[in-house]
Structures are given as C-alpha cells and as structure tokens.
Amino acid sequence: MASSPYIRKKSNEAFAKNIHKRGKVETSLRKKENKFPVGPVVLGLFLFIVIGSAIFELFGKK
Known part of the structure; x- marks a missing residue:
C-alpha cells in the first residue's frame, strides 16, 4: 500500500x-510520558x- 507524499515527507524529515x-x-521518536498505571x-x-x-x-474488636 503506497503512502501519501505528505506522510513520506514528514517521515523523512x-x-x-x-x-x-x-x-x-x-x-523512539515519540515523547515518553511518566504515567502512573492507576489514576489518583x-x-x-x-x-x-x-x-x-x-x-x-483495631477498634472493632471488643
């Protein structure tokens, strides 16, 4: 599958x-983000x- 000229140009740059x-x-060209595996x-x-x-x-036992 051929890619568009715009995508090829951006990739080459x-x-x-x-x-x-x-x-x-x-x-990797993507920025790494420090994320927690669970939300706050x-x-x-x-x-x-x-x-x-x-x-x-602790307080429930009598």
Whole structure:
C-alpha cells in the first residue's frame, strides 16, 4: 500500500534530523510520558479501603 507524499515527507524529515547523531539517536521518536498505571481516584479508594479496614480491625474488636 503506497503512502501519501505528505506522510513520506514528514517521515523523512523526522529521520533526516538523526543522520549526524551516530549512536545518540533515541529508540523512539515519540515523547515518553511518566504515567502512573492507576489514576489518583483509584489509588485513593484503595488506600481508603486498606487503611479503613485496618482501623476497623483495631477498634472493632471488643
């Protein structure tokens, strides 16, 4: 499947920047983002359940 000239030009421009870097080229041209595997709401809910159950265990027994 042939790509459009615009896509080929953009791709060539991206790789042309790296020609003279020899060994210093990143493995990916996409920016790396540091993301947590879970969101803050899910993490807060998990901590609420764990800490709440621990407190309930301590003060719930008579």
